[in-house]
Amino acid sequence: xxxxxxxxxxxxxxxKTIMEKNLPKLFEAVNNPKNNIIEVIIVxxxxxxxxxxxxxxxxxxxxxxxxxxxxxxxxxAVNTGVRATSGDLILLINTDVIxxxxxxxxxxxxxxxxKVFAVSTHETGYGGAKGFWADGYIQLGxxxxxxxxxxxxxxxxxxxxxxxxxxxxxxxxxxxxxxxFYWEDIDLCYRATKRGYINLWEPNxxxxxxxxxxxxxFPKKYVARVKExxxxxxxxxxxxxxxxxxxxxxxxxxxxxxxxGYFLIIFMALGRLNIALKARxxxxxECKVSDEAIFANYKFTPTPKQSIKK
Numbered sequence: 001x002x003x004x005x006x007x008x009x010x011x012x013x014x015x016k017t018i019m020e021k022n023l024p025k026l027f028e029a030v031n032n033p034k035n036n037i038i039e040v041i042i043v044x045x046x047x048x049x050x051x052x053x054x055x056x057x058x059x060x061x062x063x064x065x066x067x068x069x070x071x072x073x074x075x076x077a078v079n080t081g082v083r084a085t086s087g088d089l090i091l092l093i094n095t096d097v098i099x100x101x102x103x104x105x106x107x108x109x110x111x112x113x114x115k116v117f118a119v120s121t122h123e124t125g126y127g128g129a130k131g132f133w134a135d136g137y138i139q140l141g142x143x144x145x146x147x148x149x150x151x152x153x154x155x156x157x158x159x160x161x162x163x164x165x166x167x168x169x170x171x172x173x174x175x176x177x178x179x180x181f182y183w184e185d186i187d188l189c190y191r192a193t194k195r196g197y198i199n200l201w202e203p204n205x206x207x208x209x210x211x212x213x214x215x216x217x218f219p220k221k222y223v224a225r226v227k228e229x230x231x232x233x234x235x236x237x238x239x240x241x242x243x244x245x246x247x248x249x250x251x252x253x254x255x256x257x258x259x260x261g262y263f264l265i266i267f268m269a270l271g272r273l274n275i276a277l278k279a280r281x282x283x284x285x286e287c288k289v290s291d292e293a294i295f296a297n298y299k300f301t302p303t304p305k306q307s308i309k310k
Contacts, residue, residue, distance in 0.1 A: 002112065003036065004036055004087075004088045004089050004108050004111050005036055005038045005086070005087040005088050005089070006035065006036045006037045006038065006087050006088075006089045006090075006091050006104060006108065006161070007037075007038060007039050007041065007082075007085035007086060007087030007089070007090055007091070007164075008026070008030070008037055008039065008040040008041065008091045008093060009041050009043065009078060009081035009082055009085065009090055009091065009092050009093075010026075010040070010041070010042045010043070010081070010092075010093050010094070010095060011042075011043050011045055011074055011077035011078055011081065011094070011095075012042055012043065012044050012045065012047060012051055012077075012095055013044075013045045013046065013047055013051075013071060013077075013217070014047045014048065014049040014051060014217060015047070015049075015051055015095035015096075016047075016049045016050050016051045016054045017049075018095045018096055019051070019054065019055070019095050020054070022095060022096065022097070022098050023059065025098045025099065026040070026093070026098075026099060027040075027062065028101050029099045029100070029101050029102070029103055029104070032101050032102060032105075034102065034104075034105045035102070035103070035104040035105060035108075036089075036104065036108055037091070037104070038086065038087055039064060039085070039086065039087065040062065040063045040064070041063065041064045041066065041081045041084050041085060042055060042059075042063050042064070042065055042066070042081075043066045043067075043068065043077040043078070043080050043081040044065065044066070044067045044068065045068045045071050045072055045073070045074075045076070045077040046068045046069065046070045046071035046072065052065070052067060064084065066080055066081065066084060068080065071180075072175070072179065072180075073175060073179035073180030073181060074157070074173075074179070074180060074181040074184065075172075075173035075174065075175035075178055075179050075180075075181075075184045076175040076179060078092060078157060078172070078173055078184075079172045079173055079175055082164070082167060082172060085164065087164065088111075088163070088164055088165075089108065089111060089161050089162065089163060089164060090161065090162045090163075090164050090167060091104070091160075091161050092156075092157050092158065092159070092160055092161075092162065093158065093159055093207075094158035094159065094209070096158075096209065096210040096211070097123075097158060097159045097207050097208070097209045097210075098207060098208045098209075098210075099121070099206075099207045100206045100207065103121055103205045103206055103207055104161070104205060105204075106202055106204035106205055107119045107121060107161050107202045107204075107205040108161070110149070110200055110202065111161075111163055113198070115196065115197055115198045116163065116197070116198050116199075116200060117162065117163055117166045117167075117189070117192040117197035117198060117199055118155035118160050118161060118162045118163070118189060118192070118199045118200070119155065119160065119161045119199070119200045119201070119202050119205070120152045120155040120156060120159070120160050120199070120200065120201040120202065120205075121159045121160060121161070121202065121205035121206065121207045122145070122201070122202060122203050122204065122205050122206045122207065123156070123159055123207055123208070123209040124206065124207070124208045124209075125145070126142050126145065126209075127142055127143030127144050127145045127146060127201065128142070128143045128150055128151070128152035128153075128200075128201030129141075129142060129143070129152045129153040129154050129155075129156075129201070130142060130143060130153055130298045131153030131154070131186075131190075131294070131295065131298050132295055132298055133244060133247075133291075133295050135251055136247045136248040136249075136250065136251020136252065136254075137231065137235065137248065137251060138186075138231070138234070138235055138239070140153070140186070143201070145203070146203060147203050148203065149200055149201065149202055149203065150200070150201055151198060151199060151200060151201070151297060152189075152199045152200060152201040153186075153189070153190075153199070153298055154185055154186040154188075154189035154190065154199060155185065155189055155199050155200075155201075156185055156209075157173070157184060157185035157188070158185075158209065159207050159209055160185070166192060166197060167188075169195075170188060170191055170192060170195075172188075173185070173187075173188055174187055174188070174237075174279065176275050176279075177233055177237065177272055177275045177276055177279060178230050178233060178234065180226065181223075181226065182223075182226055182227045182230045183227070183230035183231060183233070183234045184230075186234060187234045187237065187238065190234070190238050190294070191238065191283060191287075193289060193294055194238070194283065194286075194287035194288065194289050194291075194294065195286060195287060195288055195289070196288045196289055225264065225265060225268065228262070228265045229265050229268040229269045232252075232265065232266070232269040233269050233272055233276050235248065236269070236273070236276045236277075236280065237276045237279045237280050237283060238280070238283060238291075239291050240280075240283070240284050240287065240290075240291060241290060241291040241292060243292075244291055244292075252266065
C-alpha cells in the first residue's frame with residue numbers, strides 16, 4: 001500500500017483571532033503520524049489585522065507562510081498554496097475548521113483507488129453533498145449523516161483532501177472566473193467528475209466547521225450577489241447538455257421577471273462571459289461523462305429546507 005504524504009494548505013484573511021483558537025487543534029492532528037501530514041502552508045491573502053505578525057512569531061518554525069501583498073480571493077490563495085506543496089495529497093482547511101486528532105486516518109486510504117480525486121471530511125451536522133437539476137439551475141443539498149462512505153457531488157474547499165496530480169491536470173481552482181469566493185470547489189469537483197474521477201464523503205474523518213466565520217467580514221449583500229453570479233458562471237461553463245441549457249434559458253428570464261433585482265446578477269455574470277465561454281470550450285473537449293449521468297447519481301427530491309443555493 002502506498003504511503004501518501006499530505007500537505008496542508010490554509011488560506012487566511014484577517015483570521016488572527018480564529019487561528020489563535022484553532023491552530024493548536026490542527027497541530028494536534030499534524031503531530032499524529034498516522035495522518036501522514038508533512039507540512040503546513042498558510043497563505044495570507046492580504047490581511048490587515050495582525051495575522052502575519054502572529055504567524056511569524058508564534059508559528060515561525062511550524063508553518064510555511066506565504067504572503068499576498070493584496071487580497072486576491074479564496075481561489076487565488078488556495079492555488080498559491082498548492083503550488084508550494086510537496087505532498088501527494090492536499091488538505092484544504094479553513095481557519096474556522098477544527099479537526100479531530102485522527103481525522104485523516106480513514107480518509108487517506110481512499111486514494112489507493114486511482115479514480116478518487118477528492119475525499120470530503122465529515123463536518124459535524126452534515127453528510128455528503130447532493131447536486132440536482134431543478135427549475136433550470138444546478139441546485140445543492142446535503143445528505144443526512146451516515147456511517148457509510150458514499151459519493152459526494154463535491155468536496156468542500158474548506159475541509160477536503162484532494163489528489164495533487166489530478167488537481168494539476170484540472171488546472172486547480174478557476175480564479176479567473178470565480179474569484180473572490182463561492183462555487184470554486186463545486187466547479188473543480190464537477191470538472192473532475194466529468195472526466196471520470198470520483199469524489200467521496202468519509203464519515204470517520206471528523207471535523208467541526210464554524211461556517212462563514214471568515215466570510216462574515218464581507219458585506220452580506222455583496223456576498224449574496226457573488227454567490228448567485230458564480231452559480232450562473234459555473235453553470236455556463238460546465239453544463240453542456242443541450243436539453244438542460246434549453247431549460248435554463250427560460251428559467252433565467254423567468255427568475256429575472258419575478259425578481260427584478262436578479263437583472264443585476266445577470267449583468268455581473270455577463271461581465272465574465274468571455275472567460276466562461278473560453279473555459280467551456282476546453283471542458284467540452286475533455287469531458288467524458290454527460291451532465292445527465294452525473295445528476296442521475298444523486299436522485300433527490302428537494303424540500304424547501306434541503307434545497308439551498310451555495
